[in-house]
Amino acid sequence: MSKTTGGAADDLDSSAELAAELLRRRDEDQHVRGLLPDTGPWPSDVLERMRRIDADNTAFLKRVIAAHGWPGLSLVGRHAANAAWLIAQHSDADPEFQRHARDLIAEAVAKGEAPRRHLAYITDRCLVHEGQPQLYGTQYFDNGDGAGVRPRPIADLDRLDQRRAEAGLSPYAEHDARMRKRP
CATH class of the missing domain: 1.20.1050 (Glutathione S-transferase Yfyf (Class Pi); Chain A, domain 2)
Incomplete structure (x- = not known):
């Protein structure tokens, strides 16, 4: 080959x-x-x-x-x-x-x-596949109902931005705005 x-x-x-x-x-x-x-x-x-x-x-x-x-x-x-x-x-x-x-x-x-962000993204991906809430808010979906993309369920929202910062990710509100702006 x-x-x-x-x-x-x-x-x-x-x-x-x-x-x-x-x-x-x-x-x-x-x-x-x-x-x-x-x-x-x-x-x-x-x-x-x-x-x-x-x-x-x-x-x-x-x-x-x-x-x-x-x-x-x-x-x-x-x-x-x-x-x-x-x-x-x-x-x-x-x-x-x-x-x-x-x-x-x-x-x-x-x-x-x-980079720590790689671990955050793949951790969320694995959790979503296991039917568990994600930790970093990186995984979104669009079910085609016209409402656009939205995040998969997220655990412990009160500590979300702390976890994201520890993983080298931007604050969730910024990330969410970017995700929802996508066509």
């Missing part, structure tokens, strides 16, 4: 090649999501393409982790480490892997290898 179509992560000869592949996969992830319309139903062909990309990226990130551990800042640099986190965020079809990635990101944060 070629390095860009799902070959083993340990086939990549250098950290630079690994970083480049993570960035390529991030770009593909974001491109397909950019094809989704702002209103109306999402086209089934685009959703299927997104599912295939997410599944391939999840499998790739699993191989990266098996070969190198979490691809943190010192291994792949800031942009590619962000790409690895984004791939883990979009690994919704594999919640067990997503929880594993969350745990690895927690370890990376403790070592200075990942």
Whole structure:
């Protein structure tokens, strides 16, 4: 297999090649999501393409982790480490892997290898998938009723901004305004 179509992560000869592949996969992830319309139903062909990309990226990130551990800042640099986190965020079809990635990101944060905000976002993502209230208010949804996006349930609202600050996130009111402003 070629390095860009799902070959083993340990086939990549250098950290630079690994970083480049993570960035390529991030770009593909974001491109397909950019094809989704702002209103109306999402086209089934685009959703299927997104599912295939997410599944391939999840499998790739699993191989990266098996070969190198979490691809943190010192291994792949800031942009590619962000790409690895984004791939883990979009690994919704594999919640067990997503929880594993969350745990690895927690370890990376403790070592200075990942920003705290990555842990906040993936923690919320995992909690939402488990049917639990999120801690940081990062996860939103739009059920198509015309009311626009709104946050998934959030635990302990009185301490929300404190948790967000500790995670390096902006105050919730600012984040909420940005999220609701999106088309």
